[in-house]
Amino acid sequence: MAKKYYTPEGLINLLIDFNKKNGRSPTTDDFTGVRPSYATFINHFGSWNKALKTAGLKTTIQGSEQKISNEEIIKKVKEYYIKTNKSPQARDFPSTFHNRFSKWNTLLKKAGIPIAKRVDYSDKELLEILLSVTKKIGHTPKRREFNKINRLGPKSGTYAIHFGSWNNALKRIDLKIRKEVVYSKEQTIIALKEFYKKNNKIPQASDFSRNTTPTYHTILNSLNAKTWSEALIIAGFEKGERCYINDLQSRWENFVKEVVKKIYPDAIAKYKLKINAKKIIPDNYIPSANKIIDAKLSDYYINNRSNKQIEKYSKLTTDIELWCLIDRKVPKKLSAKYVFAEEIYNLLNNKKEHELAERCKSFIDMDDKIRTESGMYTKQELINAILRYKNEFGKIPTAREMEKAKSYPSLNTYKRVLGYSFKQLKKELGYKISKYAHDLYTKDEIKSMVLKFVSEHGRRPKVEEFRNKHGLPSTKAIEHTFGSLNQCLEYCELKPELIFRTDDELIKVIKDFYAQYHRSPTCTEFNNPKNKYPNAAVYSAHFGSWNSAIILAGLKVNRAGIRKSIRIQKAK
Template identity: 25%
Template sequence: MSRRIYKTRRYTSEDLIEILKQKAKELDRTPMRADLRQAETIVKRFGSWNKALEAAGIPIINRISNPYTKEELIKILQESAKVLKRTPKKAEIKQADTVARVFGSFSEGIIAAGLKPTRRSGNRKPYKSHKEISEQEIIKEIQKKALELGRTPKNFEVNIGSLAINKFGSWNKALKKASLEISKKNHTRSEILQLLQDYAKKNKRTPQQKDIPIHHGVYKRIFGSWNEALRAAGLIPYYKNNQELLEELKRVSQELGKVPTVTECRQLNLSVATYQRRFGSWNKALEIAGLPIQKKAYTNEELLKILQDRARTLGRAPKCNEVKQSYTISRKFGSWQRALEEANLLIIKKYSYTKEELIEIVREKAKELNRAPKSNEVKQVNQIYKKFGNWQRVLEAAGLPVFRRVEYTKEELIEIIQKKAKELGRAPKCCEIKEINLLIKEYGSWNKALKAAGLPVFKKIVYTKEELIEIIQKKAKELNRAPKSNEIKQAPSIFRAFGSWSKALKAAGLPVFKNIEYTKEELIEIIQQKARELDRTPKSTEIKQVTLICNKFGSWNKALEAAGLPVFKKIGYTKEELIEIIQEKAKELERAPKSTEIKQVTSIYNKFKSWNKALEAAGLHTGN
């Protein structure tokens, strides 16, 4: 009978608990999923990360904490009400989620602060559509609010504001029907320009859209956009168009008396990445701006002479980090070693082991470990794979035991299940049997294996729509709000039955979570507000609306650019820089570094396609 060889390791629950404990001891804190390679296995085995921590007796990190006391939250609500001269809305309070968590709901927090809730009281009829309410009822409601405020109300100040707009076509038409004065200020072009210039003069900076109390639609209607309004006022917008970028490039070149280098651009806060993105490449931007493109082309003879001159200076064959043109040389000749060969200079050859030497190395390692070594425990693993094809063959050649899969008959597998059932006093679950993969392979599914062992089969609970609605409503009562899909165990059954979570909430008579629609200007304002708060460019993970922002602008960096903030740049290393990094590490280690010992390994693979090619380009041998 042919025997198969183990390829992956199977961990028992005890093994995983031990791994968690060891990691907690090593870190001196509760480990996170990112800290362990086996995180996915742990979650699958225990059901969740927290359950695994609990099983290991490790304290669970409670991520939800209330940084505010009830008194502090009440004070925040009251101060906001003072400023607004009315009860604040949820969207107007930064700590709204904390308020809801501490008091049970945002409305309860408002009541605790001694303020009048803005929501419709329960005894009033909630209109679902403008078809259910007459024009007369809407007019009466608007006039009542106008009397209460002593002025013409705004649409959001009236409970049926959105219904009025749907009924009459616009809020102004509804006000007209209610015989109320339409409070609309028509700003002229000259008035807006004056406002912008006055603000810039007073504050010594270009205003942001939120600094001027005019609706964004006005700028769009009169100037085409907010940035065009700034330009018309003679102000520099945070976002620059292509022409402005080219003008700036020309100005900097004129000041320096030459085309700026990438380093000089960074020092002058000139974003090379922006030019590359807008014009395709830095050279293309220089070409469009009418500036000279600096490019030095060497012949093979010139490059060989450079190598020979450097060798004479050093008294030996140079390493690639000792020659400025190393990248050009490696590219022209295929590799650094070939270039040295062409220049008739001594080259460092990598050592190649014979099969016998490799067998001896494996045997020595087995002696040291007192067992057959694993492939990752022998440095010369790459050469072993090249010579023998796989790890098992070298173990066999070295006369060492090979890891082999245990083969079970059907009867033995059934006996394993029955023994476990006897031990537990019930039919075992699949996660309670070590040989689960072999069983499923043999029988097709866990239930078929149980059936073959003469044990009761686990049946899926099939819920009716009514039962699922009851589950949702019960959870809503418990949470004092509409539940989220990740808060209900039966979520997959709910999705299958109703098609979506929103439809299920509707069927349960609960409010549906609606996505807030933001304009580009509002999203830019959110980013800028966060930047001011952090006193730096925010990361995407620090903004709640990141998905909406990326959908609107195409990417996080494009959004930052639109907000006039410095963009997070990926460090683009040249081949020379990567070679220098490898050589520095080699100097530090006094040997050729491994790929795991260099942070920039991904960039190195992208540039050189393999680790050995990178080592070769760095003048280091790839043998062990």
């Protein structure tokens, strides 16, 4: 039978009718084993007492009684079973019941109640449930939205099985269907090129999440591509940095596999080995020599993950070699032998494997740009990127600003190309390095950044825009350099952003809030820019703390605030 839909008004009327008939407020026991069950009231109003209060009745459950034990839960479930003579379902009880146990069936087993078989819904029942959810939320539900609301009933996948698709089920009850966006191959290519034009970078798979149109999967399907790299090639792009590295790594691994097989005929590629019941899969394993050979792009790429990998290998053998394409001359941290492309080339020539030697030479002869592993940058180009940022934003970027900036090399690119960090490069170039970003700005630098924003947008920046966005420094940097945002705006000869208030005006705002909502306000409510209240930090600056302002207004401090004050006092 389909789940009946109850309105809040209908539920309240049931409580009032019970009170008139019996001369008392109903208890949860009065609505156990009947429809609607007391769980329905709790799901609608949050708790049984809230439902009674909404109906204007006296509450029947005290706070101590609400802390129900596992034994009491099992007892109530048993009573329901005896009263109704059917296996109870999770939706017949409050969420406390099924949250207390790992599974609903676990609770039934502990209560000694037979578990009901899976519900086989008829088409009619499914459509009734779908219609009831639609009425409840006031619009056609999305699949995820439906699953969340109807979490104890059939899921959207059940509808797809019964009706062929979710949209077919919606059509059966004449509900509005969301427009299905279908991209042709040409439209997808245009979308990718528009992204490139707008962001000045090759699109990545992560740029097309489920909240974008087209999505990642839509692009692959419309271009009939198996990988993102393949999709970019079809769309006429050169493969991005990460795609290039993956392809180069794959080519090098395949080449190393051929060479190892030629030198060691019994070599096995990707052979699964067991060490202490755990599997390891080296690139190449030679059983006769008990030897492992792994292919790596460079000694720089041998990171912490490889370190753990080598530790596992060492439990099986001490004869471990890492065949690297590029020697970055970085410190060798692992207890393994490093073999570079030049040594492999000489080895192949000595064994008169000239065809393989020539192929190895083709890797060695790659130009400098390719051998940087990013496929895009030289050291000078990376330095030029820093200077370009300075010309664009009026300052040398911090590491965080460079990471967030579009159309600039990432911090990982600096590490791959140089073998050391972005900060070390700045230090090498003689730029100031600070532990805190706000130490890097002068007043004139901030002024030039603010005025540039004004010239581009035709207005002064808002407070929320000072978050390392739009080429602006953070509010911390502003406060560190000027003392306040208003002083910064005055220095830039702009109208102050904030309105100065007296103590009395600030207290009046709190009292007005109380008059409207009949309770003390919270910091969160005053910090929300949508509410247009003075920020809680303003109250702290005027009165020493938010709680002091609440007390001066003659109001009670919220419990969370009291707990916080106690913690601070104890810490002192």
